[in-house]
Amino acid sequence: MRRFGTTLTLLALLSLAGLLTACQHGGSHSAQSGATQSGDVISLRREVSPPQAQVLGDLAARGADGCLLGAPPVPKAPPPPLPLTxxxxxxxxxxxPATLQPLRAVGTNPDSAFPLASTYKQAVLWAVLRAVDAGTLKPSERFDVTRDNQSLGSYPFDGSSVRTLAERxxxxxxNTATDILHRRVGLPAVQNVADDLGLCRTRLIMPTRDWWVMQAGLSRTFSGTGRWAAATGGDRERLxxxxxxxxxxxxADYLQRRLDEYFDRRYDPALDxxxxxxxxxxxxGTLVASEFLRSGLSGTSQRWQRQVMALGYGKSALKLTHRGGAAYFxxxxxxxxxxxxxxxxVETTxxxxxxYAFMQRNAAQTYTMPNTRRAFAWINAGIQAVLDAPETPAGASPAAP
Structure with a gap:
């Protein structure tokens, strides 16, 4: 079982595209019932209480500090059809599509904080295309893999273009393709994707290798200060x-060994x-809606974004796709x-x-890829509940969760 930690780390934060076969070997774990659905929230900003009369249509409601307020009151999502821990x-x-206001929605713990893992990488793509539009990054620019920029897992060949790295x-x-692009546009540029939308509980600033170095205890900066968890703005950028x-x-190989030791012997879920x-x-979910419907990108970059994002995992797992109801994913x-x-x-026909945004942490399974079918069973149930629900009129308060 000692090598199981290495397998997990190498696969960590990979999307399922091209990896579904991995669920058939490497030690699959059965999911268990009894999921904890209490929402313990980590605050990345000072709290702003939502107004008493906040309604479903008020997606753009922000506090005095410019931060998006918490989720509006919506019906609770249906329970997971299959057990999730x-x-x-x-x-x-x-x-x-014009206002980005939710017409119908369901949610469970919508304001609880979760680690994003590789889901964050779409924000890197958005930041890259912003840089392309601004003329500070050429699509033809090419990059080599070096000791300095290699992260964990597989990595691209030398001389890869921006488009090749984005697709990978x-x-x-x-992870290496991600870190190369993230650092090329600048760490703050990716964080700005969230900050520009007032998503003050969203942190996107760290490349992949940085997460693992902190967990493995190899960052003197992280270990030597208690400010990182709550840092925002310029202080967060400096740190x-x-x-x-x-x-x-x-x-990367040294980090891999140290990370294996961390997961095998002293894993602390609070550090996630x-x-x-x-x-x-x-x-x-607000970021995803903005990314596809109000990206601010040029027409060329929007097409590039949609083409690349269509390569991500999920289309084959959606019931809408199998019923011919999805025009784009x-x-x-x-x-x-x-x-x-x-x-x-998803754009329906x-x-x-x-x-949709599904998140799970503190799962009973250390290797979570086999939970994919269970996750999408819940996502599909949520989508069906939304499609079947009547539109909430502006100013009307839907049932509380």
């Missing part, structure tokens, strides 16, 4: 750059929320030690726009 979160909404990042969930410098000092990029189901998944995440955007 750990703390669970789900947000499924049909959104107005979404289709294969390649992130220092942690990233710490991370780049280690070879501190070291990973994080969000809430509601905030990340773009999505991303991620997994890690006791973590699993999925998000997606009858012109409806759906977003």
């Amino acid at each position: 750990g703390t669970l979160g789900l947000w499924v909404a049909e959104v107005d 990042m979404i289709r294969n969930s390649d 992130a750059l220092l942690i990233d410098a710490d991370a780049r000092a280690y070879r 929320l501190i070291t990973h990029n994080v969000s809430t189901p509601y905030e990340f 773009g999505g991303k998944g991620g997994n890690g030690w006791r973590l699993l995440t999925y998000s997606g955007y 009858d012109g409806r726009h759906l977003v």
